[in-house]
Every structure is written in C-alpha cells, then in structure tokens.
Amino acid sequence: MNGPEWAFPVVQSIHFxxxxxxxxxxxxxxxxxxxMGMRRQTAAQLAADLTPWTYSGLAIMLITGPLLFSADAVxxxxxxxxxFKMVCLTLALLFxxxxxxxxxxxxxxxxxxxxxxxxxxxxxxxxxxxxxxIAFV
Amino acid sequence: MTILSILEWIESTDLSTAIREGALPYPILGGFxxxxxxxxxxxxxxxxxxxxxWAMQRRxxxDIVQQLxxxxxxxxxxxxxxxxxLAWAEPQKLYRSxxxxxxxxxxxxxxxxxxxxxxxxxxxxAKLDEAVTVQAKLAAAxxxxxxxxxxxxxxxxAYDS
Numbered sequence: 001m002n003g004p005e006w007a008f009p010v011v012q013s014i015h016f017x018x019x020x021x022x023x024x025x026x027x028x029x030x031x032x033x034x035x036m037g038m039r040r041q042t043a044a045q046l047a048a049d050l051t052p053w054t055y056s057g058l059a060i061m062l063i064t065g066p067l068l069f070s071a072d073a074v075x076x077x078x079x080x081x082x083x084f085k086m087v088c089l090t091l092a093l094l095f096x097x098x099x100x101x102x103x104x105x106x107x108x109x110x111x112x113x114x115x116x117x118x119x120x121x122x123x124x125x126x127x128x129x130x131x132x133x134i135a136f137v
Numbered sequence: 138m139t140i141l142s143i144l145e146w147i148e149s150t151d152l153s154t155a156i157r158e159g160a161l162p163y164p165i166l167g168g169f170x171x172x173x174x175x176x177x178x179x180x181x182x183x184x185x186x187x188x189x190x191w192a193m194q195r196r197x198x199x200d201i202v203q204q205l206x207x208x209x210x211x212x213x214x215x216x217x218x219x220x221x222x223l224a225w226a227e228p229q230k231l232y233r234s235x236x237x238x239x240x241x242x243x244x245x246x247x248x249x250x251x252x253x254x255x256x257x258x259x260x261x262x263a264k265l266d267e268a269v270t271v272q273a274k275l276a277a278a279x280x281x282x283x284x285x286x287x288x289x290x291x292x293x294x295a296y297d298s
Contacts, residue, residue, distance in 0.1 A: 009296050013289040016174060020288075024179010031208065038204045041196060049193040053186065125172060132168040136160075 001071035008071060015064040022057025023124045025050040026096065033103065033117030035110075043104045043113065081137045085130030092123035144228040156226035163226065170219040174288065177212025180205045181284050188258075188269055188277035198265040198273075236293035243286045250279055 001007055029047045031037040038046055069076050076082045102108065103116030147153055156162045186192035187201040224231055231237040251259075254276040258265070265273055 005296070006293075009292045010289065013285075013292045016171075016288050016292065017178070017285060020175050020178030021182055023175040024182060027176060027179055027208075028183065028205070037208055040200050040204060045196075049195065050183070053183070053192055124175075128171050128175060129168040132171050133164050136164040136167075 001067055008068065011064050011067050015061060015068060018057050018060025018064060019128065020057070022054050022061055023128065025054040025057065026120060026124060029104065030117040030120045033113040033120075035114070042106055043117075044106050047101075047104045076134070079134055079137060081130050081133035085127055085134065088123055088126040088130055092120070092127055095120060095123060140232070141229070144232055147225060147228045150225075152222075153225050153228075156222060163223070166219045166222050170216060170223060173212050173215030173219060175212075177209060177216050178284060178288070180209035180212055181280060184209070185277040185281045185284075188265070188273050190269060190274075198269060199262040202259070202262045202265075230298075231294065234294050234297035236290045236297050240287060240290040240294065243283055243290060247283050247287070250276070250283060 001011065028038060028050060029043055032039070032041070032043045032046050041049075100116050100120050103112050148157070156166065183192060184202055184205050187194075187196070187198055193201055254272070258270075258273045258276045
C-alpha cells in the first residue's frame with residue numbers, strides 16, 4: 001500500500017464502492033423496517049433478496065479496510081476517530097447478525113422493527129462519519 | 138473579470154473561509170458527502186443490478202425502480218449540497234485539479250445518460266416488467282461505470298495538489 005502513489009486512493013475508492021453496496025442495501029431493509037420505503041415488499045423479502053449483495057459489499061469493505069490500515073497501522077491504531085469507528089463497526093456488525101436479523105422476521109412486532117431499523121441506520125452512519133473523521137484528528 | 142478573480146472572490150466569502158478554516162465544518166460536510174454516496178450509490182447499484190437481472194430477480198422491475206427512486210434523489214441531493222459547499226471552500230484547488238475536471242465531465246455524462254435513456258427506460262418502467270430490453274440493460278451498465286468513475290475521480294481529487 002505504500003508503493004505507487006495511486007494505490008491508496010484506488011483501494012479507498014474500492015472501499016467506498018464496498019460500503020455503498022453493503023450500507024446501501026442494509027439501508028433499503030432499514031427504511032422498510034421504518035415504514036419509509038419499499039412497502040410493496042416485506043422487510044423479510046427484501047433482506048432475503050439483498051443479502052448476497054450486502055455480504056459482497058461487506059467482504060469488499062472488510063478486505064480493503066485492513067489493506068488501508070496496513071499502510072499506516074501505528075498511526076491509525078492511536079487515532080481516536082479510528083478507534084471510534086472500530087467500536088461502531090463491531091457494534092453494527094454484531095447488531096446486524098443478531099437482533100436486526102430477528103427483527104426482520106415477518107412475525108416480529110412493528111415497534112421492534114422500527115427500533116431495529118433506526119438503530120441500524122444510526123450505527124452505520126456512525127461508522128461512515130467516524131471513518132471520514134480519521135483524516136482530520 | 139477573470140475566472141481566477143471569481144475563484145478568489147469565492148474564497149474571500151465568509152462561508153468559504155468558515156468551511157476551509159473551521160475545525161468541524163469540513164469533516165462534517167465530508168461525512169455528509171460520504172453518507173450521501175452510500176445512499177445514492179446503494180440505490181443506483183440496486184436499481185442497475187435489478188435491470189441487469191443480477192439482483193432481486195423475483196420482484197418486478199417497476200417495484201424496484203419506482204420504490205428506490207425517492208431515496209435515490211434524497212441521496213443525490215445530499216451529495217450535491219455537501220459537494221457544492223466543499224467546492225465553495227477551495228475553488229482554486231479544484232480548478233487546478235485534473236481529477237476534479239474528470240469528475241465534472243463524468244457528471245455531464247450522467248446528465249446526458251438521464252436525457253438519453255429517460256424516454257426509453259426510466260419513464261416507463263412498467264413495460265420492463267415483462268422483459269428487460271437491451272436498451273435498459275445498456276443504461277444500467279453505463280450507469281454502473283459512470284457511478285464508479287465518479288467515486289474514483291472524486292477520491293483522487295484529494296491527491297492532486
């Protein structure tokens with residue numbers, strides 16, 4: 001990653017494409033859980049259709065992220081925004097694969113669905129915002 | 138009045154100085170821009186993948202395109218609003234950045250794409266529910282390339298100096 005000048009920005013761009021794919025598809029399910037879009041499908045249907053793409057995006061993100069980290073590992077390790085981002089990312093992933101998944105089930109309560117959709121959007125927003133702040137602290 | 142004097146005037150405005158020199162506005166606008174990219178990009182990607190027949194094949198094309206459209210516009214508005222403010226902060230740097238001009242050229246192509254394919258594809262998506270036309274698939278493929286190009290050229294702006 002510390003080789004040619006273009007390597008870092010190009011991997012960063014792929015990182016962006018990965019998170020647009022993963023967070024974009026998660027947001028579609030979340031907006032449905034909140035009742036704010038995609039109402040012709042259920043959240044469970046949307047999640048079933050989009051999961052392969054969400055996972056593809058997560059994979060791109062989780063491969064390119066450590067690559068970028070490796071370019072300046074010590075600096076990132078001590079960067080407060082990076083630490084914040086990693087905490088939020090861990091929470092977002094844990095939430096996504098546990099409570100969020102349960103809230104999507106058709107037999108779930110609508111209140112829980114709304115809470116899960118809102119919390120998921122909030123966590124992923126914090127991950128992105130924390131990532132952007134890394135360069136500024 | 139030369140272009141450079143206009144750019145200098147922009148940089149002398151209070152808004153430009155505040156975004157450029159304050160500790161918080163620039164990263165906050167940058168974060169907002171990124172969130173807009175995730176929202177706009179997510180909606181564009183899923184729309185294009187559906188038209189190409191790679192995602193959500195069980196759902197009618199019109200369901201996907203029509204239901205994602207409002208959120209696509211929300212994401213687009215976020216990206217444009219934050220992008221204009223970020224550009225207002227340092228127009229001289231952007232004026233000298235080749236990546237910025239590539240990004241603007243790609244944006245023009247995005248506009249041309251919308252005009253070219255509006256009548257045949259996007260205004261009448263219900264007719265694509267029976268079969269997705271070659272024209273619609275071409276529109277989706279071009280849209281994917283344009284979007285990826287915007288991301289890469291946008292990211293490269295920070296490395297032109």
